[in-house]
Amino acid sequence: MNMFTLIWQNSLRKKVRFTLTCLSVLVAFFLFTTLSAINNALSSNANSIDNYRLITSHKVSMTRALPINFSDKIKNINGVDKVSYSSWFGGYFQNEKQQVTMTAVDSSNYFAIYDEYQLSPAQLKKWQNTQTGIIIGSEIAKKHHWNVGDSIPLSSSIWMNRDGLFTWQFTVSAIYQGKHESTDNKKIFFQHKYFDRARAYSQNSINWLTTKISPSADNEQVIQLIDQKFANSSSPTRTITEQVFIKEQAQQFIDMAMVIKLVLSAVFFTLLLIVCNTLIQVIRERLSELAMMKALGFSATYLIIQIYAEALFLIGLGAVSGTILATLTLNSVQVNMANFLVGIYIAKSHYLISIIIVFIAAAMGSLFPAISIKNLNISQTLGAKQ
């Protein structure tokens, strides 16, 4: 018999009630973890951009092609530092269910602009010198056990190559590691030069241009200059900041960020009520036992610590299982949602916050019980006729 056995035994006294309360804590933390991961995908993508980038696409639709020489024209605009371009490959591996985010990119400077995909100069050089080379993210490499030098067949749902095949053969040149936690480590990049040479049609066209403006330039002004330049061409453009670009892509999720916060507040408020209620019941049931323990010489502090520990155990157990469950769920969801909600991740700080919440919730939950224990009059409680 020690304090821990007593806390353990006391906790499991009413197993059904313990389980139900624990489950409600589990649900709360499951939601908390999942929603905060989704929230990361929605908000921190934009936040993690440390240099301003503009995305130019066809005015009518993002999927319409633009001439490749737009790149040179934009380069001459005042305030533009670098310009790169890319095209959507619509790739998948083996079958259409295994979609991959695969883009053909300007091998000369794409990674100078998108420096969140970290590569060493040697890796970059190697890729630039390999016609069919691909750069893949560390996560997708791990998932398929792909290594540098492997020959990988990847298919496109849009592009046929000159052999009349939709399956293209590539070689892994390098594996990148995302700079931020939110960086998507499941992307695949290959050379636009090779793309143009090997595809059966639409040569010299691209989907998007990415412009990095010089630090001193005003982005609104550069946006106007770019779009004005092509306004009367056969392919009028629409230029937006990358934040807007991401937000538009994830438009349906944006309002969710607000909903997420509301849901979470409601969940935790309810959680607190449930835990409070349980602990108040617990104290009421054990009043005479607690009075007896006080009579035996256990101090109010000792008994309050016990109740706090019990609350901690109850909430902690629910929180740990809820968080683990959410982490597992997210890991499996991540793979399936790779294409439309990138950057779902659980920040390390989330775990710390969860731990803090557990301790605070336990403290708030045991506040009323602590007051009852402190004010418990042994003489009156034990003197009462049973």
Added chain:
Amino acid sequence: MPTIQLKNINKTYSKGTNQVVVHNNFNLKIQSGEFVALMGASGLGKSTLLHLMGGLDKPTSGDVIIADQCINRLSESQLSQWRSENIGFVFQSHHLLPVLTALANVELPLALTPLNKKQRQQHAATALALVNMSDRAKHFPKELSGGQEQRVAIARAIVSDAKILLCDEPTGNLDRNTADEILSLLAKLNSDFGKTIVMVTHDLKASQYASRVIDLEHYLQSKECMSSIDDNSTKNVITKIKVCEQQGVKA
């Protein structure tokens, strides 16, 4: 020197303007090794006295002196500590923790001592053996009869080796035979182990086991009750006479 001494005790419960005076200028001395049965009608304040002696409650005025220590001067936490070292309680309801076995219940108060796990278990086992409950050590309270539960509660009261046992109607919930068992157990603890016992009871047979019976109704009228004097203090003798005169006039 008496081991328990109540001196000029006043105990008044007040609720709003309403005041209930339970004890007024109450005095009592109990010597070490006595087995006192405290009897009397309901509502006279027997439990109140017991709670005062055990430091569960404080007098409105007056002093409670147990083994040379004036316990009403102690702080709440000092009192907790003091109780765990000096007093064993047995109540009408056993108040055993239902989640712990008989042995673990007896061991409970030892959690406050520096004894190690093995020593605690040994002490608890010894206490259980003393109340003849060794064979039920692993049983939970709900698996025991009322008398057995009460014996476990007594074991818990003596496990810390407190010199004083305070019992409030320990046989109140028991049938005649079981009550006799408990009473003789208490008598044995008193005679063989020198425990000082104060037992509040309505059980008339208690007088057969106790070394002294205090009938509170009569005692309240006695000189002993109304005088607080230490026999060798002349200063107090004078006060004693005055107090007695006043009380006498009233009576």
